[in-house]
Amino acid sequence: MASPLSRRTVLQSAMLATAASGFAATASAQASAAAPPPPASWTLQPFHLKDVRLGDGIFAGKRQLMLDHARGYDVNRLLQVFRANAGLSTRGAVAPGGWEGLDGEANGNLRGHYTGHFLTMLSQAHAGTGEQVYADRIRTMVEALAEVREALRRDPAVLAVDGRFGSAAENVRGSYQFVDLPSGVLDGAGSITLSAWVKPTHEGNWARIFDFGDNTTRYMYLAARTANGVPRFALTTGGPGAEQGLDGTSALPLNRWSHLAVTIADGTGTLYVNGSAVARNTAMTLTPAALGTPADNWLGRSHFSADPVFAGAFDEFNVWSRALTPDEIAALQNNRAADTPAGRGDRASYAFDETTGATFTDASGRGLHATLRRTWGGPSHPGFLAAYPETQFIQLESMTSSDYTKVWAPYYTAHKILRGLLDAYLATDDDQALDLASGMCDWMYSRLSRLPDATRQRMWGLFSSGEYGGIVEAIVDLHSITGKAEHLTLARLFDLDELIDACAANTDTLDGLHANQHIPIFTGLVRLYDATGEERCLTAARNFWGMVVPQRMYGIGGTSTGEFWRAPGVIAGTISATTAETCCAYNMLKLSRMLFFHEQEPAYLDYYERALYNQVLGSKQDSADAEKPLVTYFIGLTPGHVRDYTPKQGTTCCEGTGLESATKYQDSVYFRKADGSALYVNLYSPSTLDWAEKGVTVTQTTDYPREQGSTLTVRGRSGAFELRLRVPSWATAGFRVTVNEQTVGGTPRPGSYFAVSRTWQDGDTVRVTIPFRLRVERALDDPSLQTLFYGPVNLVARNSVTTHLEFGLYRNAALSGDLLPSLTPVTGKPLHYTLDGTEFVPFFEGTEEPTHAYFRRAEPRVVFGNTVSGVANPAKADGTTLLDEVWAGAPFSSKDVLVTRVRTTVDAWVAAGLLSRADGDRVVRTAEQASYVP
Template sequence: MASPLSRRSLLRAAALAAATPAVSLAATGRASAAVEAPQAAVTAAAAAAAPAAWTVQPFALDDVALRPGIFATKRQLMLDHGRGYDVNRLLQVFRANAGLATGGAVAPGGWEGLDGEANGNLRGHYTGHFLSMLAQAYASTGDQVYADRIGTMVGALNDVREALRRDPRMLSVTGKFGTAQENVRGSYQYVDLPSAVLGGASAITLSAWVKPTHNANWARVFDFGNNNTRYMYLVGRNASGVPRFAVTTNGPGAEQGLNGTAALPLNQWSHLAVTIGAGTGTLYVNGTAVATNTSMSLNPAALGTLANNWLGRSNFSGDPVFAGAFDEFNVWSRALTAAEITALQSNRASATSAGRGNLASYDFFETAGGTFADASGRGLTATLRRTWGGPSHPGFLAAYPETQFIELESMTSGDYTKVWAPYYTAHKILKGLLDAHLATDDARALDLASGMCDWMYSRLSKLPDATLQRMWGIFSSGEFGGIVETIVDLHAITGKAEHLALAKLFDLDRLIDACAANTDILDGLHANQHIPIFTGYVRLYDATGESRYLTAAKNFWGMVVPPRMYGIGGTSTAEFWKARGVIAGTISDTNAETCCAHNLLKLSRMLFFHDQDPKYMDYYERALYNQVLGSKQDKADAEKPLVTYFIGLKPGHVRDYTPKQGTTCCEGTGMESSTKYQDSVYFKKADNSALYVNLYSPSTLTWSEKGVTVTQTTDFPREQGSTLTIGGGSAAFELKLRVPSWATGGFKVTVNGSAVSGTPTAGSYFTVSRTWRSGDTVRVTLPFRLRVEKALDDPSLQTLLYGPINLVGRNSSTDYLQLGLYRNAGLSGDLLPSLTPVTGKPLHYTLNGTEFAPFLEGTEDPTHAYFRRSEPRVVFGTTDSGVANPAKSDGTTLLDEIWAGAPFAGKGALVTRVRSTVNAWVTAGLLSQANGATVVRTAEQATYAP
């Protein structure tokens, strides 16, 4: 009998289409207001919500518990990282963009932060990944700490959106004398003064207390001007890092200026003052005159009435906004004396002989609101503003202004220093919020996600189709990641027609049409810009029934796997694809971007829901057990997730687990990969009549619809098999056990100790159908065999695979290792007898003095993923014929052709293969008759492993 499900499960059922495409995130039984519901109602809701096109469905993460093994060990490292990392560091850029206090938090750096690569134009992406990771961690473990962290982040992002929706408001901080206005770095905020502020004075004093928090050059304390030709400014740091005052009516070349002698200290209050009178200008720093110019012919009167009178903003658009605090800004229509300037150091102006500025005087006494009162008596109220104004729609949420999105609409070529994939970043935030909602029922997260889609629709729906096609084709500014998938997932919850319409606005027709026609146009394309697009297009097929989406996705997958796939399951070189079939010709230090593997796994999984072709799960196993596991370093770290960006396949490459300070896209997807290892171990048929066992991984499945559990006990891949035990009750269903394509001999299944009839076929599913009862035990035996895979464009360049595991040589040489493997090959074709096992280290072997180890081990050893095959002489069973191993023009050797006939039933079958192959080669003139006879005789005399 299936147990009653919680309110959380009901919500999951109602939103199954949204929850399951990427990874089901339910936290069954953990909702704060759980209520029981009849099982039939739950099942009906789930069936109604699942896409009709899905013939199989995944289980939620909390339906599958990882048991001890390599996955649980790797996951724990990431769980600990997620538990301990200060999320305020990730929220810093969001809060700063909204002008909110950041609490002294420091963004992690790399791609994530105000000082990140390309002007920090990708900031915010990592926060979305982190939210998804936390959601998966909570769904998998039920540990409240992850839900609490999600709540903190969602609450902060909600505050950020509210702040962005309104005009900026004062951030009151402790000032020099009382309160002060702080412009948080990254807020793009400044104070706008009325045009009459200078009053046409011919003599003037300007005085301000400032507390800079960043050392950017050319950030204005004030700038009064019309443009970059007529202006008067004061900066805390010029190009030399010292204060500068300048005035001009004819641009930078005609500036009359004053330069200080020392940099202003950061995070300390400094007093700056400028006086102009009778042709003399003086710059004061903390009451001391540091520069005097007796030849100043310009003054405010010469400038006239100016349009832009700003504190903290420059009339030069490329200059930074001042980051720091302002206190007591005064303007007098005379040049104060040195003594008067000195008196301002220890008192408010109102308490000195100078008095308040008679042209303008701002005390910043306010503690709220967005305006500042003028105490000069002239009533020149100042207003706090943003340089970019504000969002075009109240749903906008980002860690930077909307300007990147706006500028993309007119771009014709990419420039990531100006626009770096804003919709990609929007996708990460959107998905993090949706995952947060699905894991914790937080309505705020759903509202934020829905609002983001409303905002995107309000922008993109107004653009002509030609503009959209141009935008989405731009590298990398137009990259939008998996946003289509997430929007369709959200639409399954909101039901808003605008959301489905929005998803279709990301159609990249040139790519869809080419792939639908099975025309390969991938050469030269950025790999990860395009892989996640197709997962979204499959979801669009689910939502619309338009077959071109699904056809294009299937054909696209076949253009990558295997024609552009390395042995570890990864793809791409320096983020891009080369020509189809070029593997050896692309080996470098920048192969296999980790994001690509993450997203190909998602696409493979999605396609399997529609078409149970075992090739999709064969690929899933390959990439998961090799690149994805191997991309995570086997080390704990509180600050970094320790995930690779590229995985170099050149000889002697050492994996870098902290590229670009650890906040690239791949660290983000790596966090997600590490907290959903169990997402594809089991699938169920849509009508619950069958259970697919896709991966042999230690785990326990709770199949509530059937009222049973399935527990896998295995140390796979260190164990060549798995035991599945049924628990909980009695249920009839087909158990579909995956027979991997590499399992070419010896795959066996027993139920309760008795062999199951039938002939398992490699690259298929073996079905056992019965009424299962608690205690039933299924034993699967999967013998491994060591084999090679050859580079498509150079058969002599090969990689070793033992069962599903890629074995890599650990050797510091930067030249390809030269290896021979036929010397002691078994009659089965297994090359393993040529290697020597390492005692006490499962899956470790040595050959020619080099240790070979599983790629999945996240070490910093120099590795050789590929080697150069070298079989100079014909050898059988350690017996050397003395005959040179001849080769055809394509590189295929005599031994290659002989052993291609494996497995052999016995020695006689091998000798027969040797004789027929030798005869063919002698006839073709590739081998002399005498040498051929020697080869056959050696084969007859040799002894072979099984």
């Protein structure tokens, strides 16, 4: 029954209906397009990945490592869990480790997410390189997922494999399938023999070969393996504590056929394994008759819900209404039951020779034909597609507290699959991928639209279990192609109102929240604004960004500690070995980019450069690996931290986003104004832009950030447009632009865009000079804890000690305020320096060397131009030192201006009683005697 509509829902429905009509008009035109239409609200628009080619440099090198990984990894391994869930052959593939298999953390409750990331990576790789190999791999995956969805829509069908005698029925691990026998198999039997041929494929404790009973109190089972590793038969009417059992003596071998039989008669039970009696109980007071007519008669399934479904194959299963003799059981080892003195079971007999369908014929003559079923029934909607049952989604709807071991972010996983399929469609025009994506949204709408708003709010507020990633962004993107009104309505069903309303009111409630669970909410809100025009969405996203940058941002651009946020402004107080989850940087880049499309606030792209050139580049190891992408989960910022490029055995969320990041490095180098009047150069990166609408190409030639500038060459037909060149906020002096070697007039302002307007001619050359300076950034809550930057590059100290290193940097500072002269460059190694015997290197180098991203600033003595005054460097109560105050006045146009600054500062400190006159005079004399670099 549909839930009552709230007042807010009614208002939204009216608004969304209006917005949907505009999208529907373009749906048919976009059906075969390679990208969704740009929203009308974007004053800037990106270029497609295919339009921007990377040149040689640090990005191309990192990308090539990932492209090689994408080309070589066996995609059947990713598809294994999907095929298993649908009861299809897994083709011998072994699922990846970590979170993507059945044996990973929380029993693989996130499986399927990595497949979505991989599809996105392949899509970006194909778009960026044009290589057919990536399109072929996309096609393989999409066809397999279509086959999976079709199998899930149907009743399960037997998977026939070679058996002990003929054909056998395989139960793929992860399929949640079992054989359901009709009532009457036991039928009050007092004496009985049960016999089965099985081939286990996994060491799953307590998986049942058979389980007959009503519940967890009254049952009779044969488990292939107990916690002690041996088979066990048990019969009880009083639950586990009252079981009368038979335990084997050794484990059943994996991937080999074993014969098991149980006989009960005259108070004696015997367990046989491969024809030998391995256990006998002569005090059995219970027989199957004690169970009457059990409600459930299962092969492969347990009455205990926590027990796994049997993984392996079944050959003959027979039930006789007497205890077979040892000789009769021995005869079953090499012959079908029908060809032995015992004959087929007179109560039930299944040969499992069927190769199609879901019904197994009973050869006992009693007509007790069995049926193959799923423990969870089947999908609630034909669009369902996942690598696990729909039960996680169902359980989430009634959860009041989080438990990721039971329900681990099912809508997050759905988002990754949906995004991957949508990207596959955009990259290859594969209508099957679009149909799968659209079907997933139809299914989600069918579930979520029936829930009361209060239920959804509770779900989305649950840590981890209710996480849904960037699903809203993907749904709106899909809607822009399909024009289906239900899809846009679906996007609004993910609103987490408490957080969104707080951010819209610019009220910071982030303390204690899981960072990456909530960042993608705001990329979705920006897209909702695009589709609906609701200002609340854009305002909330804008305000949220300001709560993270710089209030919860580390120098490298990352955020979060142990995946969570703490109070604003607490940086030094949150540094740990689990800071800066890589997914957070990935999603903050997305959000910054989206906000910039609406509001050309340079701070968004300043952040983008910071996080991309430091955390994102540094999160990819500079090594090749066929099995793993070698991407960090966390980047610890503690002293001496060693980056872990193989976290949690692979396939984590951050490795998934790492696949994507490394194949779209070029996505924000250039933007264009929606009307085509301007080209924004956001990043200085070796690349070639094909601006087809203008008939021009723009090639950037640079080794930035090893080179302090870039050269842009315009080729093609002449035309007028404005070239807008980003002036980084750190570029405080010397930013210069020439066109055809002629200086362009104007005053570039740090943290802005410098405009060059002209009618461009074929061959015009623009040279951008961007002098770097060495500078520090102080932790907001502890100014003495600092991190070092040279231009856009974070420099980290290589040292294995686990306490903060102490460095002084004023000793030879330049008149410009540049601290670089205090360091010594390393010959032949660009961007490498030494200070006091310690090497500083770029953060983006993906090595496993121990590093110090933050150090303790120590300036104990007043020193100018490497001339020591002999005076202790005094400090105020807030930690500001005399030298801090002097150099805060940089840049200085001359030595005399610096000396004047020293003199006035000294006078003020002497007057305040912070420095003696004699020491102050010595400080001034030292400043006068020292020599300085410009």
